[in-house]
Amino acid sequence: MMFTARFKLFLVFFLILTSNFGANVFAKTQDINGLDSFNRYKISLNGQWRYIVDPYENGFYNYRWQKFDDQEYPSKNAFFTDSKVKSKSELLEYDFDEASTIKVPSDWNTQDERLYFYEGTVWYRKEFNKPEQTAGDRLVLRFGAVNYRADVYLNGKKLGVHLGGFTPFFFDITDAVKAGINSLVVKVDNKRGADEVPTLNTDWWNYGGITRDVDLIPLPKQFIQHYQSTLDSVKTKSFDVKVKLSGSQIQDTDVVMAIPELNLVVKATTDKEGVASFNTNLPEFTPWSPTNPKLYDIKFSTEFDELKDTIGLRTIETKDKDILLNGEKIFLKGVSLHEEYAVDGGGRVKNAEQARYLLNKVKELNANYVRLAHYPHSESAVRIAEELGLLVWSEIPVYWTINWTNEATYKKAEQQLTEMIVRDRNRAAVVIWSIANETPVTESRTVFLSRLAKEAEGLDGSRLISAAMEKHYDQEDENLAIVSDPLSDIVDIVSFNQYIGWYEGLSKKLERTRWHIPYNKPVIISEFGAGAVQGMHGDKTERWTEEFQAEVYDKTFKMLDAIDGWSGVSPWILMDFRSPRRIHGKFQKDFNRKGLMSPVGEKKKAFDSVKLFYNKVSD
Numbered sequence: 001m002m003f004t005a006r007f008k009l010f011l012v013f014f015l016i017l018t019s020n021f022g023a024n025v026f027a028k029t030q031d032i033n034g035l036d037s038f039n040r041y042k043i044s045l046n047g048q049w050r051y052i053v054d055p056y057e058n059g060f061y062n063y064r065w066q067k068f069d070d071q072e073y074p075s076k077n078a079f080f081t082d083s084k085v086k087s088k089s090e091l092l093e094y095d096f097d098e099a100s101t102i103k104v105p106s107d108w109n110t111q112d113e114r115l116y117f118y119e120g121t122v123w124y125r126k127e128f129n130k131p132e133q134t135a136g137d138r139l140v141l142r143f144g145a146v147n148y149r150a151d152v153y154l155n156g157k158k159l160g161v162h163l164g165g166f167t168p169f170f171f172d173i174t175d176a177v178k179a180g181i182n183s184l185v186v187k188v189d190n191k192r193g194a195d196e197v198p199t200l201n202t203d204w205w206n207y208g209g210i211t212r213d214v215d216l217i218p219l220p221k222q223f224i225q226h227y228q229s230t231l232d233s234v235k236t237k238s239f240d241v242k243v244k245l246s247g248s249q250i251q252d253t254d255v256v257m258a259i260p261e262l263n264l265v266v267k268a269t270t271d272k273e274g275v276a277s278f279n280t281n282l283p284e285f286t287p288w289s290p291t292n293p294k295l296y297d298i299k300f301s302t303e304f305d306e307l308k309d310t311i312g313l314r315t316i317e318t319k320d321k322d323i324l325l326n327g328e329k330i331f332l333k334g335v336s337l338h339e340e341y342a343v344d345g346g347g348r349v350k351n352a353e354q355a356r357y358l359l360n361k362v363k364e365l366n367a368n369y370v371r372l373a374h375y376p377h378s379e380s381a382v383r384i385a386e387e388l389g390l391l392v393w394s395e396i397p398v399y400w401t402i403n404w405t406n407e408a409t410y411k412k413a414e415q416q417l418t419e420m421i422v423r424d425r426n427r428a429a430v431v432i433w434s435i436a437n438e439t440p441v442t443e444s445r446t447v448f449l450s451r452l453a454k455e456a457e458g459l460d461g462s463r464l465i466s467a468a469m470e471k472h473y474d475q476e477d478e479n480l481a482i483v484s485d486p487l488s489d490i491v492d493i494v495s496f497n498q499y500i501g502w503y504e505g506l507s508k509k510l511e512r513t514r515w516h517i518p519y520n521k522p523v524i525i526s527e528f529g530a531g532a533v534q535g536m537h538g539d540k541t542e543r544w545t546e547e548f549q550a551e552v553y554d555k556t557f558k559m560l561d562a563i564d565g566w567s568g569v570s571p572w573i574l575m576d577f578r579s580p581r582r583i584h585g586k587f588q589k590d591f592n593r594k595g596l597m598s599p600v601g602e603k604k605k606a607f608d609s610v611k612l613f614y615n616k617v618s619d
């Protein structure tokens, strides 16, 4: 068969594109995906970047709507090369040097008034100097998160594309980087799409931009890509760790694992995949728990590399209707949280301080648990939760309706799940991976979610899997709420959201409702709530008042208490948050008002209802 050069090139790209879980890349990245980098030496590319707003994607398509960035024609496209070279270009309008600057990491919506509602393309450029490196070493470019699609170019060469707004991705730029000044260009596009994850409809702000850190990470020629540790039992203290090496000559290499505080130093040798497996019985240790979130330093070293981390040692499992932490029953006293910090008019959380502010508010509720909704929050947030002793529910944005029958959509969800799990699977705080929120009960959806559950189980069999489901009512008894969903057979915890007293009836209904949940599994109420404008007072029957909200809370807790197997709750939500669906001119003004606090952190009455209830309930 005869193939044209163009088709051959397409085939090559297609094969490369389909062989990665991470970014779709034109550079080699398989062995850097999921790179454990939190504690590595990094050169930050955060700061001011040049930006060009491009609603018609002029920089991407010509006037015939043909792509400029076709790999066959990189030289034609001055835009992606040096911004000063404008000759022959069809893109004379573009000049990064004359463009304004925008902060990275951050959303663009709260930095430029024109972009408050914007959904489309913005071009970003950062120039950086090639770092000093030893010959043979590698240089990796890491993005913490870009919402939603990132097309990344270095010195005019396309490195690849990444889809998904909340997880990290990597490029090996060892060969693409040049001596002196380098030009890094990112086309960021936050347009929603019917086949994307999430899809067109959500109840949160679609913040666009490079929303998390950008770093250069120098690596030796042989390096530790990542590791996975599991404590099998607090009693036996059996501890399994797998360490994956990448780069050159990864077989038959010694890896040393040390936990200095436990006087533990053990050695293992890598197999032909570069994996060193440790199975060891730990000496006496203090288990990690919300009441004592003890963390230990852990270090892996090889002849060429060293990776440091801190870990908590704990187990999580279910037994019949109970959740067991370190073998003991625990009740999850939590709250749901969006990754939004509007205190200074801002939007998406941009740094660890803001994440810590929010998680400290969670702690003020006497909580031991937080639902990080509805997408993976930053790695820093998860680590701060771990430090503060908060158990974490972590989820991917498979939300409401998704194109369940489209394989490409499934792959996008699976990629986000993989990137989330690989990033956080050594965090003791994370106890639940959630694969979906309020999805319709259809066969195609259950097939889709079963595949995701299986994937999660394969990547990390040591945590619980859940999804926020929904309830319905008995046909003959309008006061009998039922949770019956085939997904319940697949997940470890039966979780569901319900809004009796707000979307359904008034608080009286909470007094009448009984529950039928026919599974021998723990039950978590992943959401309930009511809207209130902070500072608005009135009778408890008056919607939008703090009194109304507090009444819904008090009665809901009473109702839930009667559920057999009730093992946890994360009311919706800690703080009011922006949503384009919340357009009521008097009460909402672009904010979902179900927060226990206003967007700037002023408490409503219901905050105290939760605090009081959690004070009374034993863990």
Ligand code: GCB
Pocket (backbone or CB within 6 Å): 203, 374, 437, 438, 497, 527, 572, 592, 594
């Ligand atoms: C839900 C969704 C959540 C919404 C909330 C609401 O069930 O899971 O994302 O924000 O209801 O306020 O309606």
